[in-house]
Amino acid sequence: MRRSLLPAALAALAGALALTGCGSDSGGRPELSAGAAYMPQPVSADMAAGFLTVTNKGGGADELTSVTSDIAGEVTMHSTSGGAMTEKTSFAVPAHGRLVFRSGADHLMFEGLKRKPREGQRVTVRLGFAHSKPLTVEMPVRSATYIPSTGN
Numbered sequence: 001m002r003r004s005l006l007p008a009a010l011a012a013l014a015g016a017l018a019l020t021g022c023g024s025d026s027g028g029r030p031e032l033s034a035g036a037a038y039m040p041q042p043v044s045a046d047m048a049a050g051f052l053t054v055t056n057k058g059g060g061a062d063e064l065t066s067v068t069s070d071i072a073g074e075v076t077m078h079s080t081s082g083g084a085m086t087e088k089t090s091f092a093v094p095a096h097g098r099l100v101f102r103s104g105a106d107h108l109m110f111e112g113l114k115r116k117p118r119e120g121q122r123v124t125v126r127l128g129f130a131h132s133k134p135l136t137v138e139m140p141v142r143s144a145t146y147i148p149s150t151g152n
């Protein structure tokens with residue numbers, strides 16, 4: 001009787017692991033998290049830039065399709081190449097990859113500011129995706145000249 005219990009328990013455990021997408025093989029689903037967020041204190045009273053990284057540990061790709069914030073009337077997503085800035089409606093989050101918004105490259109633009117963000121404050125940012133549930137990020141406001149210490 002005890003012998004028959006063990007395989008059943010293992011099967012249940014394996015089933016639970018498969019359901020939560022645990023491990024490196026997550027069955028083609030995205031597993032997103034957001035980090036490295038900051039907003040340099042803006043010079044202008046009506047526009048600010050913001051940066052963050054979305055990490056995908058899952059085996060499925062996703063897309064960032066919307067960004068909203070408590071502080072801004074509108075948040076737009078911009079790509080930068082060759083010094084030119086282009087507004088985009090979505091950004092890919094590759095499987096087992098990252099979407100990086102960073103200074104001098106792709107970035108978020110907060111427009112129609114309801115208040116001017118000051119160093120030390122936090123701005124709430126909500127990220128919407130094509131497949132995954134939305135993520136909420138608390139974005140700290142840094143000094144106007146802040147540069148992250150790591151290149152990651």
Ligand code: CU
Pocket residue numbers: 078085107108109
């Ligand atoms: Cu821009």
